[in-house]
Amino acid sequence: MVKGEMMMKKRKIKDSVCLQDKVMMAIIYICLPMIFVITVYPFWQTVVLSISDRKSAMEMGLHLWPKRIEITAYLQILQSQSFWNSLKNSVVRCVIGTLANLLIVSLTAYPLSKEDLPFKKGITWIFLFTMMFTGGLIPTYLVIKGLGLLNTVWALILPGVASAYNILITRNFMKSIPSSLVESALIDGAGEFYIWMKIILPLSKPVLATVALWVSVVQWNAYLDALIYMTDPDKYVLPVLLRRMLIDNQSSMYVSDVEGLVSTEESVKSAMIIISTLPIVLVYPYVQKYFSKGVMLGAVKG
Amino acid sequence: MNSVLSGTAGRSAVRKKENNVIFRRMVRYKALYLMLVPALVCVILFNYAPIGGLMIAFKDYNLTAGVFGSPWIGFENFRKLFSDPTCLNVIKNTVIISMYKLICGIPFPIFLAVALNEVKVTWMRKTVQTVSYLPHFISWVVVAGMVSNILSPTGIVAKLLNLDNVMLMTEPKIFRGLLVITEIWKEAGWNSVIYMAALSGIDVTLYEAASMDGASRMQRIRHITLPSLTSLVVTVTILACGNILNAGFDQVFNMQNSMVQEVSDIIDTYVYRMGIVEMSYSFSSAVGLFKSVTGLIMLITVNTISRKLTENEGSIW
Known part of the structure; x- marks a missing residue:
């Protein structure tokens, strides 16, 4: 009770x-x-x-559902030479950029992960400083112009290839690899380069996957460098073409009408947005967890 | 006297031996130094050479004479920078826009993280989480395109607010607000990641003990969840203050139009226009140098403050 x-x-x-x-x-x-x-x-x-x-x-409205489905805008884009050209440039940039970044980052991170490498701290600071102070837009442009890299894909890849942030998170990860593995290989007479390739790289797959994802998204979306360094319309990447069409309102310059079919500029622009974001939206749900993991990797102090 | 001499001699001998050890280690590690060369070359070419190139900020650069041949003009460009009303307006805009974004941007990620943390329906939490991160990965070119669709006279906003033929994107009064809202739309989800991680680190027994004592969910949030986020919020906010001169180039550059330039032009867009469009290289380099130096000073300041406040936890280096 x-x-x-x-x-x-x-x-x-x-x-x-x-x-x-x-x-x-x-x-x-x-x-x-x-x-x-x-x-x-x-x-x-x-x-x-x-x-x-x-x-x-x-029409004015919420545009929640199409009244009549018409794929004219997509047909127009798929028949445009500029579109295919810029798509090719974007893919090339994305692939080469990601591979180059992975190579340089992993190559640099390994020596810096060695506790007893003389002058390690000073060298790390050389990279760290680039995150804090930059020469800015114009001096960088002048350097790239001076090196004769304008209108080449290298202008889009090399400036960011030794990204300090990526080097740091990769180095932190490599630090956690047991040094006994490296030492036993050294005793067996393996050289440092061999160790890097056969032991360090395979063990660093998780962090390198994260870096690769980051870099490829950045490369896919980047437009400012391409806008400045690639003045030749044949060298446009997708985001630059998108910007020319969306922001500078020149869609008719790049997408011509298909015979007998005319869609509005709005539809063409929207179709262009969809096509260029599709790769990210499709891949993103599967790799999302690597991205959020990457943030936490970065939170580990350098 | 003798002993002093032999003391210094002994010390220098020790140092010599140490140097020898370091030197030998460097020889042993020569392959490792070789591996550093490509990255160092890239950094020197594309990061340090431009920093050296900043000297054109103190010169009257012309294309034919080049960086080294152009005549020095001292601080002339900086005098112009601090006396030109357009420049001062640009600096003002930069600070105002970043401050708006900073202050308005604080509560949303926290709310999202706490709310997601309370939801026990897994599919709902996962879906909202995944979707809210997505805009972070979409470029501002695309977002600007979508925003202009939504705000166009035929878009949803005009429809819901019953506006007739109003171009919202070209209205100076609301443009800064638009920048803040779109920034929150794009980044709030992603910014909540760090808070989510902090929440997952809270000891579960705290919650259990609290509910044993009869604390409601609300009370648990107020007395356990939120206090555990306080120091993180402070750190994030302080570090964001160091970034105050970065008001978001990509966003403004893509959303801006000539009608709203007066209220939205920021340092970075100004540098772009002066440098790339109008080709006055020296002056825009001077503006860029001003931004870089101020940015570095602020970064060091906020990092020191945050280090002091959180006892070394919140430092970025």
Whole structure:
């Protein structure tokens, strides 16, 4: 009997507290879907616009659903020489850039991960300093111009290839590799380069995968360097073409009308947005966890 | 006298021996130094050479004479920088826009992290989390394109607010607000990652003990979750203060138009326009140098402050 009363009392307390909780949970369960909708809507609206016919694209409205599906805009883009050309340039830049970055970063991180390398600290600072102070836009442009790299893919790859941040997180990871592995190989007479290739690189796969993902996204999205260094329209990368079409409003210059089919500029622009973000949106859900892991790797102090 | 001499001799002998050891180790590690060469060459060419090239900020650069041949003009460019009303306006804009973003940007990631932490429905948490990170990986060119669709006279905002033929993107009064909102839309999710990680590090027994004592969820959030985030919030905010001159080039550059230039032009876009478009290399280098130096000073300052406050935990180096 006494026990039952206690239970009742306890329950009452819990109930009165719970009202507050219920309100809070209600707020959370309303807010999170709202955040979802707000984040997704711009993408969705762009998809709808890209497949809308001329009339409904120009209409005022929420653009939640296309009234009539028309893929003219995509056909127009797929028939444009500029599009294929810039797509090729983007892929080349992305692949070479990522591979070069991985090579240089892993090559640099290994010596810096050695505790007893003389002048290790000073050399690390040479890289660290580049994160804190830069020469800026114009001096860098003049150097690249002076080296004759304008309008070559190297202008987009070499300046960022020894990224201090990536070197640091890779070095931190390599520090955690047991030194006994390296020592036993040394005793067996292996050279440092051999050790780097056969022991360090295979063991560093997780961090190198993260770095590769980061770099490829950055390379895919980068436009400013391409805008400045690649003045030849044949050398445009996708984001630059996108910028010319979206921001400078010159879509008609790059995408010509397909015979008999005319879509609005809005649809063409939207289709272009969709095509250029598609690789990221498709791959992203599978690799998302590596990205957030990378942030935590970076949080480890240098 | 003798003993002093032999003392110094002994010490220098020791030093010599130490140097010898270091030298021998360097010889043994020569392959490792070789591995550093490519990165060092790249950094010297593309990071340090431009820093040296900043000397054109003190010169009257012209193409034919080159970096070294152009005549020195001292601080003339800097005098211009601090007397030109456009320049001063640009600096003002930069600070105002970053401050807005900094202050308005604080609560959203925290709310998102705490809310996601409370949701026990896994698929919902995972979905919202994944989707909220996504915009971070989309370039500002694309985001600017989508924003201009949404804000166009035929877009959703005009429809919901019942506006007729209003170009929202070209309205100077709301443009800074737009920059803040789009920045939050793009980055809040991603910025919550660090808070999520901190939350996952909280000892579960704290929550268990609290609920044994009859604490409600609300009370647990107020007394356990939020206090455990305080120092992180302080650190993140202080470090963000060091970045105040970076008001977001990519964003402004892609969303800006001539109608809103007065309120939205920031140092970086100004440098781009003066340098790349108008080709006054010396002056825009001077503006860039001003930004780099101020940025470095602020970075060192905030890092020192944050190190003091958090006893070495919040330092970036």
